[in-house]
Amino acid sequence: MSGGIGVIEILNLLGTLEDEGADSSRKRFIENYISKMDSIDNIVTDVSKVIKAHQNANNRSLYSRAYGDLVNRLAELSGMKVDYIKYSNRDKISGIWHAGENFELKVAAIIPTDHEEAKWISRSALLILPETIDLGRPFVTIEKLSEFFKLVSHINLPISTLAQVLRVDDNYDLRLIPVMELIVLAFKKQLKSNAGAISMSIEWNESEIEQLLKKLKPPTLHFIRILLTGEKTAYEIYEELNRILENSAYERVKSPMAVGAIMGALSKHYQGLKEPLVERKGKYYIIKEKYKDMITTVISGIQS
Missing domain, CATH: 3.40.91 (Restriction Endonuclease)
Structure with a gap:
């Protein structure tokens, strides 16, 4: 050189x-x-x-x-x-x-x-x-x-957010995040009355978790409660969930395969906009470690 x-x-x-x-x-x-x-x-x-x-x-x-x-x-x-x-x-x-x-x-x-x-x-x-x-x-x-990269170097936004515009797949939820963040930056004066309510970070805060959990049906809430005790297989979740649901108004889960559907229903609330709260690693379902304490605090105040 x-x-x-x-x-x-x-x-x-x-x-x-x-x-x-x-x-x-x-x-x-x-x-x-x-x-x-x-x-x-x-x-x-x-x-x-x-x-x-x-x-x-x-x-x-x-x-x-x-x-x-x-x-x-x-x-x-x-x-x-x-x-x-x-x-x-x-x-x-x-x-x-x-x-x-x-x-x-x-x-x-x-x-x-x-x-x-x-x-x-x-x-x-x-x-x-x-x-x-x-x-x-x-x-x-x-x-x-x-x-694009030179522009990124002058903007106070993480590259992990802005890089989403380069995605090859058709997940437009993720592609829209950087556009939305740039709009907030460019027009923050006009948006100042509402800007506090706009959150496009992929990470969760306690308020967002509380809003999510309050939307969930009891079987999905029980699914999360079960996982707070540790990682579980679909069969273990199926057995524990049915014991809980036995005396409730909700139908029992028909098979361990239905656990995947419960997780899918949960992820639909945030897919593409937030990182998963529950992950599947091999045959085990696990709550993301960094959110465990937050979820425990929030869910204790929610009846199901």
């Missing part, structure tokens, strides 16, 4: 980018060059150089791989945790980006040479392209992505 040595010179010295072995050329490229870059503008400049070199190169894979690694570094500078995926992976992706506990995005940063190239890339991956090319897939250009 210093003394006139830039990305193209580094790549020419390496000759190839491979990721096999403890001291691979990719490892050296990332550790000795990419990881030292601390500016989005510098990344964008290098990306432009790599794209230009790719056009007339005999060894195009050298530059396309460098492009993918530079784009991964761009995400790191935005605040994301990045897994640099092996070049020869089955999904043909270049990285997996993480933000917070619940956001994960597969990306395929490619310099396409024909319209068939995207066919082999995982459908769950977001394409990151040098320019607008219709490959029949969701994509973002490197120019617009870098502008």
Whole structure:
């Protein structure tokens, strides 16, 4: 980087980018060059150089791989945790980006040479392209992505919230969250009378948990009470729930399979907007640990 040595010179010295072995050329490229870059503008400049070199190169894979690694570094500078995926992976992706506990995005940063190239890339991956090319897939250009990340660096919102706009799936609940938060920021004076009631954090506070629990039917409340004593299998929940419901106006649960339906009914109250209060790990149902005390406090004051 210093003394006139830039990305193209580094790549020419390496000759190839491979990721096999403890001291691979990719490892050296990332550790000795990419990881030292601390500016989005510098990344964008290098990306432009790599794209230009790719056009007339005999060894195009050298530059396309460098492009993918530079784009991964761009995400790191935005605040994301990045897994640099092996070049020869089955999904043909270049990285997996993480933000917070619940956001994960597969990306395929490619310099396409024909319209068939995207066919082999995982459908769950977001394409990151040098320019607008219709490959029949969701994509973002490197120019617009870098502008987005630069904007994020100037806004007091977590990257885990704003990153939702990059999702490839059709969960528009999650895509709307950053838009709503930006509206609140931009028009906070106009919204000040109601802003206190607007909460788009994926984490729960005690008031929100209380509002949720008061909406639930007794069987679902009992489901939560049972889990407050510890992790349970569907069969254990089924047996305990039926003992509780035996002398109530509600029908008994017909089978352990119905426990999944109860959890589904619970998650419908917040799916896409809040993180789960109850999780399933293997055969066990578990209340998320950080909410246990809060739920215990709130539920003790609710009759069912």
